[in-house]
Amino acid sequence: MPNLYDLAYDLEKGLRESAEFQGLKQAYDAVMADEAAKQMFDNFRQTQIVLQQKQMQGEEITEEEIEQARKTVELVQQHPQISKLMEQEQHLNTVINDVSRIITKPLEELYSENS
Amino acid sequence: MPNLYDLAYDLEKGLRESAEFQGLKQAYDAVMADEAAKQMFDNFRQTQIVLQQKQMQGEEITEEEIEQARKTVELVQQHPQISKLMEQEQHLNTVINDVSRIITKPLEELYSENS
Numbered sequence: 443m444p445n446l447y448d449l450a451y452d453l454e455k456g457l458r459e460s461a462e463f464q465g466l467k468q469a470y471d472a473v474m475a476d477e478a479a480k481q482m483f484d485n486f487r488q489t490q491i492v493l494q495q496k497q498m499q500g501e502e503i504t505e506e507e508i509e510q511a512r513k514t515v516e517l518v519q520q521h522p523q524i525s526k527l528m529e530q531e532q533h534l535n536t537v538i539n540d541v542s543r544i545i546t547k548p549l550e551e552l553y554s555e556n557s
Numbered sequence: 558m559p560n561l562y563d564l565a566y567d568l569e570k571g572l573r574e575s576a577e578f579q580g581l582k583q584a585y586d587a588v589m590a591d592e593a594a595k596q597m598f599d600n601f602r603q604t605q606i607v608l609q610q611k612q613m614q615g616e617e618i619t620e621e622e623i624e625q626a627r628k629t630v631e632l633v634q635q636h637p638q639i640s641k642l643m644e645q646e647q648h649l650n651t652v653i654n655d656v657s658r659i660i661t662k663p664l665e666e667l668y669s670e671n672s
């Protein structure tokens with residue numbers, strides 16, 4: 443009988459050593475080592491978190507806030523190191539979503555058998 | 558360099574063969590094989606899905622709906638096969654949440670380094 447926790451730790455170790463994670467780590471460390479880039483990235487993150495929370499709580503998001511968020515995105519996209527970091531994030535997110543889909547497939551299959 | 562997809566498929570295979578998944582499958586198949594139990598379980602599921610969707614869309618949930626949902630839960634909990642199925646679901650959910658936490662730990666660690 444396989445131990446799921448052992449297999450999960452194998453996957454965690456693999457993730458840590460993967461090109462995808464190492465690429466993200468390099469990009470992240472580069473941004474964090476540059477004070478101006480770090481601040482810009484933190485602002486961007488903070489703006490996103492605030493908007494997400496409002497959305498989840500069903501609060502109204504004003505046009506000013508949407509415009510502000512759009513500008514923050516534009517700003518970070520023009521910063522080479524931050525846009526590199528965001529690319530790496532997206533890449534790893536794709537992989538993690540794929541992994542999630544793979545490991546929840548047995549459950550999905552089970553529950554679709556009789557519906 | 559480890560291949561994350563290979564590791565994910567190992568975990569998926571392990572999950573499929575695990576005592577936790579096999580226990581859930583047995584409980585699920587038992588409920589589905591009993592027409593009355595299947596209908597009761599489907600009703601319960603449907604009620605939950607409707608309430609979750611309302612909650613996510615920020616719609617108001619009436620006291621009648623809460624009371625109705627509470628009754629549906631009580632009903633299924635009294636059904637031995639369905640309550641067994643729900644126990645197995647909770648058990649596997651715990652395992653899957655643990656696995657999720659394990660494999661997202663590298664990311665969490667990375668992002669907490671500089672905050």
Ligand SMILES: [Ca+2]
Binds near residue numbers: 554555556557
């Ligand atoms: Ca089906």
Ligand SMILES: [Ca+2]
Binds near residue numbers: 669670671672
């Ligand atoms: Ca920290």
